[in-house]
Structure formats: C-alpha cells, structure tokens
Amino acid sequence: MNSLAPxxxxxxxLSTRTRNDLFLLYCFADAGLxxxxxxxxxxxxxxxIPDLLVHVLDTPANIAYPIWEPCEFIDDQFxxxxxxxxxxxxxxxxxxxxxxxxxxxxxxxxxLHLFREVADAPGFAPDETALVAVLQLSHALADGxxxxxxxxxxxxxxxxxxxxxxKHAGMTGWPAAAMAxxxxxxxxxxxxxRGLAAARAQRELAELTAAGAIPPPSPGASxxxxxxxxxxxxxxxxxxxVLNAADLRAPGFTVTVVxxxxxxxxxxxxxxxxxxxxxxxxxxxxMAVATDGTTRNSYRDLSVDLHPDDPxxxxxxxxxxxxxxxxxxxxxxxxxxxxxxxxxxxPAPLLHRDVTHYPIDQLxxxxxxxxxxxxxxxxxxxxxxxxxxxxxxAGFPALGSVMHLTHGIHGLGExxxxxxxxxxxxxDIDAYTDxxxxxxxxxxxxLNDDEGPRRS
Numbered sequence: 001m002n003s004l005a006p007x008x009x010x011x012x013x014l015s016t017r018t019r020n021d022l023f024l025l026y027c028f029a030d031a032g033l034x035x036x037x038x039x040x041x042x043x044x045x046x047x048x049i050p051d052l053l054v055h056v057l058d059t060p061a062n063i064a065y066p067i068w069e070p071c072e073f074i075d076d077q078f079x080x081x082x083x084x085x086x087x088x089x090x091x092x093x094x095x096x097x098x099x100x101x102x103x104x105x106x107x108x109x110x111x112l113h114l115f116r117e118v119a120d121a122p123g124f125a126p127d128e129t130a131l132v133a134v135l136q137l138s139h140a141l142a143d144g145x146x147x148x149x150x151x152x153x154x155x156x157x158x159x160x161x162x163x164x165x166x167k168h169a170g171m172t173g174w175p176a177a178a179m180a181x182x183x184x185x186x187x188x189x190x191x192x193x194r195g196l197a198a199a200r201a202q203r204e205l206a207e208l209t210a211a212g213a214i215p216p217p218s219p220g221a222s223x224x225x226x227x228x229x230x231x232x233x234x235x236x237x238x239x240x241x242v243l244n245a246a247d248l249r250a251p252g253f254t255v256t257v258v259x260x261x262x263x264x265x266x267x268x269x270x271x272x273x274x275x276x277x278x279x280x281x282x283x284x285x286x287m288a289v290a291t292d293g294t295t296r297n298s299y300r301d302l303s304v305d306l307h308p309d310d311p312x313x314x315x316x317x318x319x320x321x322x323x324x325x326x327x328x329x330x331x332x333x334x335x336x337x338x339x340x341x342x343x344x345x346x347p348a349p350l351l352h353r354d355v356t357h358y359p360i361d362q363l364x365x366x367x368x369x370x371x372x373x374x375x376x377x378x379x380x381x382x383x384x385x386x387x388x389x390x391x392x393x394a395g396f397p398a399l400g401s402v403m404h405l406t407h408g409i410h411g412l413g414e415x416x417x418x419x420x421x422x423x424x425x426x427x428d429i430d431a432y433t434d435x436x437x438x439x440x441x442x443x444x445x446x447l448n449d450d451e452g453p454r455r456s
Contacts, residue, residue: 019398026132026392029128089120223366224280247444253447259418
C-alpha cells in the first residue's frame with residue numbers, strides 16, 4: 001500500500017475547495033505530425049513514467065489517508081483544443097479558461113492539453129507555427145520541482161524513466177481503512193509526542209532568535225489591493241514575457257532576484273497609478289527542501305520583502321536578495337522539522353477535518369505575500385514533441401481567495417519566461433504586463449550599469 005503523505009493529502013483535499021492544480025506550458029515548433037501520431041508517441045512515453053499511471057483511491061469516511069492506485073492512460077487525458085483562429089492571443093485566452101479548471105485525482109490526476117499550429121508565438125519566425133502543450137497536474141501528485149521532472153520524462157525521447165518515481169502497490173479502500181483503525185490511537189499518541197517536541201523547538205527558536213543566532217521570523221504585512229477581498233476568483237487570465245536568459249542576468253544577482261525586483265517595480269507603479277498605497281510589498285516565494293522519499297510536495301513558502309520604498313533599483317535588488325537569503329536561512333533550520341512533524345503524524349480524519357473546515361475565503365489581517373513568485377529552472381532545452389524541438393516553457397502558480405496575482409519564472413536552456421496569472425476582476429492584465437515589460441528593461445539596465453544605480 002502506498003498512501004498519500006499528509007502534505008500531499010492536504011493538497012488533494014484542498015482541490016475540492018479551490019483551484020490548485022499545476023500547469024506547465026511547453027512551446028514546441030509544430031512540424032505537422034498528425035495528431036494521432038502525436039498521441040501514439042506520448043502513449044509510448046507515458047507507459048515508462050510511473051507517476052503518470054496512478055490515481056487516488058479514497059478510503060471510507062477518510063478514516064485513512066488516500067491511496068495511490070495503479071491505473072492506465074485513457075483517451076480523455078489527451079485533449080486537443082481548437083481555437084477560433086490559431087493565434088497566440090487566442091491561445092492565451094484559452095489558457096486563462098484552462099487555469100479555471102481542476103482535474104479529479106480520483107479519476108486521473110493529470111491531463112495533457114495540446115494546441116496546434118499556433119501563429120505569432122513569441123520568438124517564432126512569421127512562417128513558423130507552434131505546438132503548445134500544457135501539462136495539468138494535481139498538486140497532490142507533484143510540487144513544482146517534481147512536476148518539471150515528470151514533464152521532462154514525458155517530452156524526452158528514448159527510455160528515460162522518472163528517477164524519483166516509485167512502484168505503486170494497490171490496495172482497496174476498505175482494507176486500508178481496516179488497517180488504519182487500530183493505528184489511530186498510535187497516531188494520536190505520536191501527535192502528542194511530536195507536539196511537545198514542536199513546542200520545545202518553538203522555544204529554542206525563540207531563544208536562538210533573541211540571541212541573534214538565527215534571523216527573526218517574517219513580520220508579514222497587511223493585505224493590499226492584489227489580495228482581493230477574500231473571494232475566490234471567478235475567472236482567470238494569463239500572459240507571458242518570453243526572454244533570453246541574458247535579459248535577466250546581472251552581476252551579483254540571481255535571475256530570481258532580478259525578476260522579483262522588476263515585479264516589485266511593476267506592482268508599485270500599478271498601485272500608484274490608481275492612487276493606492278504602494279509602500280509595502282511582499283512576495284511569497286516557494287523554497288525547495290530535501291524530500292524524505294515519501295512526500296511529493298517538499299517545499300516551504302518564504303515571505304520576502306520586495307522593498308518598494310527604496311527608489312534605487314540596485315539597492316532594492318540587493319535588499320531583496322538579502323531578505324531572501326535571510327528567509328532561507330531561517331526556514332532551513334533543523335528546528336523547523338520538529339514543527340512540520342506534527343502535521344505528518346496527524347490521523348487522517350483530523351487532518352481532513354482541518355483542511356475541509358479551514359476558512360479559506362476570509363481575508364486575514366496579515367498575509368505572507370501580496371503575490372507569489374515561483375522560480376524553477378527546468379533544465380536544458382533538449383525536449384521534443386512531434387519531431388520538433390522545444391522553444392520555451394512557462395508556469396502559472398495558482399490563484400486563491402487571498403492571492404489574485406501570481407508570477408512564474410521558468411527557465412529552459414537559454415530562455416526564461418516570466419508568467420503572469422491574475423484575476424481579471426482585480427487586475428487589468430494587459431496594462432500590468434506592459435508595466436512589467438518596461439520594469440524588466442529598467443531593472444536590467446540599472447543592475448548592469450557600470451556608472452551607478454538607476455532610480456525608479
């Protein structure tokens with residue numbers, strides 16, 4: 001039996017309340033291979049990727065954690081979408097509609113969407129068309145890092161199975177529940193013991209913080225316009241800035257920091273143009289952590305100050321980089337593992353109750369970020385589909401009742417795409433995309449200027 005880890009089960013149960021799927025876009029040249037042959041090519045690849053041959057099996061009354069059960073690839077996991085006209089503009093409109101959908105992991109935890117012969121894709125010559133593949137994954141199946149590994153296996157020729165996949169031995173829901181019942185008292189005792197350890201860890205963290213041995217926790221921030229009013233977005237919009245990696249490089253700064261600085265400038269200007277407060281901006285940035293081999297979602301969210309109060313772009317970037325490093329240092333401290341272990345020991349019924357009853361549609365007094373910035377490099381640009389090479393990739397972190405604007409920064413070979421995912425009821429996405437494109441140029445110029453920093 002291979003049960004979902006508590007963190008993965010949380011993502012699965014949350015999917016019944018909010019859209020939290022992962023969407024990985026890969027843009028290939030379209031070499032004109034017939035769609036039926038494309039499907040056959042992908043089917044041959046899928047059978048060697050164990051992560052794409054499972055689905056979730058619930059246990060009765062959620063008495064035990066759900067189970068990964070083997071299954072076969074079926075026709076409705078491969079979807080070809082017609083467009084009114086095969087243009088990049090219509091593709092992005094259709095993508096926004098896709099982002100408002102969710103897979104049912106009990107049926108199948110992933111789906112592949114294809115768009116054929118798309119004209120005027122970024123970086124393409126006028127006589128070229130694009131084949132756009134969007135891999136939609138249940139968040140229970142993977143986090144951003146693992147999702148990129150799955151996609152790489154799917155879009156790689158030859159026998160290259162996903163190294164982190166495991167074989168899945170099936171067990172029906174009733175035997176799993178029967179096995180879980182005697183374990184509940186043990187799990188409760190383990191929760192109490194780990195809770196005591198977590199309390200001790202919290203005291204030690206406080207003592208180390210007071211002594212200056214580790215950085216203090218993030219102060220959080222009051223919600224602003226980008227957090228919305230607590231309602232779940234009813235529609236979604238997406239845009240992409242496809243760049244050469246060199247466009248986001250600057251001596252002494254990572255691509256993530258350069259992009260985050262541009263995002264801070266664009267968000268600041270968007271708010272200022274509407275006479276809204278723009279003196280505080282924080283980003284929620286996921287940080288990958290070591291996996292224990294059983295959990296598919298292995299990351300922690302960091303709350304990072306984007307320093308919109310600093311008019312010097314070079315100094316703003318340096319301060320953002322320093323705060324990101326500080327957040328990483330604290331989050332990586334071993335004492336945090338004791339706190340995470342409490343959730344890992346909760347019996348399934350208790351965690352299910354917490355996840356399904358938590359008030360996710362209420363805007364809290366303090367938030368960890370006004371946007372999400374998810375940054376993943378997805379490896380070399382050696383992927384293929386339909387006998388054609390990949391050109392770039394993109395990704396779209398989920399929106400929610402508290403997060404109405406998110407950003408993806410995804411590298412592939414020598415391209416980096418900054419993706420924008422927004423609630424159109426809150427954000428004029430085209431106006432914001434223009435601001436971000438301008439800000440990216442200004443920030444890159446300022447950070448590469450030998451004569452000194454530029455000001456916003």
